Amino acid sequence: MARAVWGIVAREFVRFLRQRGRLVSSLARPFVWFVFAGAGFRAMFAGPPGLDYPRYMAPGLLGMVVLFGAFLAALSTVTDRDAGVLRMLLVAPVPRGAIALGKVLGATLLGTVQALAVALILLPAARLSVTPGGAVLALAAVVLTSLAAGAVGLVLAATIRSIENFAGVMNFAIFPMLFLCGAFYPVRNLAAPLRALAYLNPLAYGVDLLKHALLAPWSAAGYGGELAVGFDFAALAVFAGLGLAAATPLLAREDGVTRAAFPGERR
Amino acid sequence: MIEALGLGKDFGAVRALDGLDLDVGEAEFFGFLGPNGAGKTTTVHILATLLRPTRGSARIAGHDVVRESLAVRKSIGLVFQEPTLDRDLTVEENLRFAARLWDLPGGTRSAATRIDELLRQFGLSERRDSPVRSLSGGMRRAADIARGVLHRPRVLFLDEPTAGLDPRARRTLWQFIRDLRAASGMTVFLTTHYVEEAEPCDRVAVLDRGHLVAQGTPAELKRAAGAGSLEEVFLARTGRPLAEADAAAAPPGRER
Numbered sequence: 326m327a328r329a330v331w332g333i334v335a336r337e338f339v340r341f342l343r344q345r346g347r348l349v350s351s352l353a354r355p356f357v358w359f360v361f362a363g364a365g366f367r368a369m370f371a372g373p374p375g376l377d378y379p380r381y382m383a384p385g386l387l388g389m390v391v392l393f394g395a396f397l398a399a400l401s402t403v404t405d406r407d408a409g410v411l412r413m414l415l416v417a418p419v420p421r422g423a424i425a426l427g428k429v430l431g432a433t434l435l436g437t438v439q440a441l442a443v444a445l446i447l448l449p450a451a452r453l454s455v456t457p458g459g460a461v462l463a464l465a466a467v468v469l470t471s472l473a474a475g476a477v478g479l480v481l482a483a484t485i486r487s488i489e490n491f492a493g494v495m496n497f498a499i500f501p502m503l504f505l506c507g508a509f510y511p512v513r514n515l516a517a518p519l520r521a522l523a524y525l526n527p528l529a530y531g532v533d534l535l536k537h538a539l540l541a542p543w544s545a546a547g548y549g550g551e552l553a554v555g556f557d558f559a560a561l562a563v564f565a566g567l568g569l570a571a572a573t574p575l576l577a578r579e580d581g582v583t584r585a586a587f588p589g590e591r592r
Numbered sequence: 593m594i595e596a597l598g599l600g601k602d603f604g605a606v607r608a609l610d611g612l613d614l615d616v617g618e619a620e621f622f623g624f625l626g627p628n629g630a631g632k633t634t635t636v637h638i639l640a641t642l643l644r645p646t647r648g649s650a651r652i653a654g655h656d657v658v659r660e661s662l663a664v665r666k667s668i669g670l671v672f673q674e675p676t677l678d679r680d681l682t683v684e685e686n687l688r689f690a691a692r693l694w695d696l697p698g699g700t701r702s703a704a705t706r707i708d709e710l711l712r713q714f715g716l717s718e719r720r721d722s723p724v725r726s727l728s729g730g731m732r733r734a735a736d737i738a739r740g741v742l743h744r745p746r747v748l749f750l751d752e753p754t755a756g757l758d759p760r761a762r763r764t765l766w767q768f769i770r771d772l773r774a775a776s777g778m779t780v781f782l783t784t785h786y787v788e789e790a791e792p793c794d795r796v797a798v799l800d801r802g803h804l805v806a807q808g809t810p811a812e813l814k815r816a817a818g819a820g821s822l823e824e825v826f827l828a829r830t831g832r833p834l835a836e837a838d839a840a841a842a843p844p845g846r847e848r
Contacts, residue, residue: 326695328692328695329692329693329695331692332688332689332691332692332693333693335689335692336678336681336689339681339685340678340680340681343680344680408675408678408679409672409674409675409676409677410676410677410678412642412672412674412676413676413677413690413693413739414693415642416640416641416642416665416668416670416672417665417690417693417694418662418663418665418666418694418695419662419665419693420662577642579642579643579644
């Protein structure tokens, strides 16, 4: 079973390396935001001494890389269903849970690798100095956030039926998650209903952890992490666990296996 | 090797399969003949544990398809009607991926030997490093069958293996399947709506609208129906020619 999980993870990685466009755009995206959003909002942002807007945004941009990296990787399961590869997975002598786990671990690997690659350039560019403790915490945050985002992405992928729903996913999942994660403004400044929504967003806990790790000098001024580190970790672990548990039975849904189960549907 | 008792499946209000009894023996070449939409694929998917039967039960190599699904999936190979390979990976990468999923014994070295052997057997050695998307339809299907028998299953399900292939590719593929049966002695369960493909089978079951209408050796079926071909057997049992039933059962766009 371990070999099957590893096989699924390895396939995700090989596919990622082979898709040059995906590689380039995933690495370039945060820098586009860094340059343009950073330049635009810099003048409006009245942070504490030593914290300009691009620097404030850096942890959130790493969160964004994880969101696009891990969440989209998990969503690729929809493509697997369309291309038929999911059928091969389902007929293999592997428990459904192992397939879900392989998919989520693959997403975790992709989210983590991309976030690390971006961090190597982004953090120096933002002139953020990172303590060894901060680096360890940031790495743990990136891994666990990728895991949670991958698990939630897999639930979504197992629920939607075709790639044609993808634009809907962008508008109703990715953008709200991005804007309600504290990447661009503190969650505590949001109106109560939006703040409640933010706390249903796994990315919010990941970005909070990244702020703990990278913006510690400004936390006294209210620009660092807002929740306790242990609470962030626990919340991410719950999202990862619930996501895996929910995705496992959804993956093998009958209408995803055979066309006979939904006659009349155009393919 | 394959036993089914009163097997049935409903999709909503549609009764796709009803009261199916089967008993397929070891090393038998069993043909499942019927028009599109007769319930052939549904049957295969139930036997392969991908669908749960609504009624009845089935066992593969002694394992119950509902309660012992993992053991069933270990003993079977299934080549779906639709392709399952990752088109962005090469032929060999796809087989290596499958070898990991099927947890081939003896570590990766023995998996590599088995993959070499299959690539040779299916005439794919020279295309092993080509992405699957660059292969012809016949080669893709051959690679899919190689994937299906990688783990030396005791039962191989072939669901319309030659659908959409030209006559030459079809002949090549049948030669592969004959060689495979001769070399391995595995049970082969073939679904098809081409009568000529069912002729060489040891036994044939004829399915129409979810019901078994005849079962026996091709010779027995023809004798009982006083018919000269399986085509006429279908006509005698259902009152319709097979090709016509096919056209009626397949609304445009459902089948490739």
